[in-house]
Amino acid sequence: MSTQNITPAEHVAQVLASFDESKDPRLVEVTQAAIRHLHAFAEEVGLTRDEWMAGIQFLTAIGQKCDDTRQEFILLSDTVGLSMLVEMMAHQAAAGTTEPTVFGPFHVDGAPRRPHGASIVETELGGQPLVMRGTVSSLDGTPLVGAEVDVWQTAPNGLYDVQDDGQNEMNLRGIFTTDSEGRYQFTTVRPVDYTIPDDGPVGDWLGATGRHPWRPAHVHLVVSAEGYKPVITHAFDSESNYLESDAVFGVRDSLVVDMTGGEAVFDVVLEPV
């Protein structure tokens, strides 16, 4: 019997060649790239059998934690910065436009349309009153009339309405439309720092790697206007303790605003399609 020890490079070439019969070129492109990087990773670190098994068990536990209201794989994607990277690549707008950040799992379709200046507080849970306002304009400075500003945020207890039976449905959510000068404005309460759900395998892993599960206080905004690229973004509170260590890597300096005086100004710049 001849023995001929195959190299890792020859091995991965065999694996990649196994997709030659596929009828779906994009699926194969993504699959082959994923496999190349997976093999390169395992070889680079010299992944042991025990570490491989620990990885299998980690991914299995993540899958088993998922249910109708919990998506632990999105949490993993968020906490390794993948979600943010996908958002950055999807946005691809010119310099000078408002930077995007993560969408997150707490947006709800069909939030109420509210008039200029209205409050989004439907359930009183204390907190510091805040008026948030700004303009939506084009890259050349033109104010955009009738642009849509969809906002949502946590209550002062650190929970979104969908996480908390004590809040009205649609508490701290609303869709606003910019006025004749491209301005939006609404009344709310100042957002607070809060933790991502950390009672599952991703939380355990964060702890084991020396990280914390906190996100800096923020208001979510999706801003869109006819003929412009929409932006999914946040306005972050400049006084938050976690601006330098957001668990999901969503902070951008340009998105940090002063919320201390009961008023926050957050202007948005969009690029024409």
Added chain:
Amino acid sequence: MSTQNITPAEHVAQVLASFDESKDPRLVEVTQAAIRHLHAFAEEVGLTRDEWMAGIQFLTAIGQKCDDTRQEFILLSDTVGLSMLVEMMAHQAAAGTTEPTVFGPFHVDGAPRRPHGASIVETELGGQPLVMRGTVSSLDGTPLVGAEVDVWQTAPNGLYDVQDDGQNEMNLRGIFTTDSEGRYQFTTVRPVDYTIPDDGPVGDWLGATGRHPWRPAHVHLVVSAEGYKPVITHAFDSESNYLESDAVFGVRDSLVVDMTGGEAVFDVVLEPV
């Protein structure tokens, strides 16, 4: 408001830096390498939001398919060649030794010790009778006396005993010991080609990428001897239809043997520790 669009390279650097407080250097090494390769993969293919979500859903379905008797993440690892790569790296024996291949999920601890030449067939399900034999020797040719040869295989219906209520526990399993000339021998039935479990998300993905779920007929062996590196391997049937397209990439030319004449000779070479 100033905008300063951060690059993917700056973004991943932030993510990697988040592990600076960890007390577990190896966990961080593996984690950081995984994250670097994950980001490089996503950037290389320009992963879209929809593709990202399809990936999240794929991994979630895999996790949810796992239970006490089904490990769909190991199946994924097998079918992308990762399990084989980990085995190759774990083995690290000199050229001239028997090549390793995947361990697979069907080994059972505590298989019966059987005398030289005994049959491992405990449940008659037809098939072609086969005597399998060989020597276990050191790299320098010295026969190894008292080496242990742990074997297991599918029945002629393509199922292992643990997958099939119709088979006796420990059907087609046994542990043999080499004789005074380093020889082992047992009686069995010729193994058959069979499919990995393909009724889950991994099977769906194989289909979508144009691959099949078949493994070429083989007998599993783990061969160990005091003072030598053990080897986890297979003896493959040279007449199999799937030697060129094993679903788990375990075939090595050196492991393919003629089983047509009712006899198969599979010699094993081990390296001193």
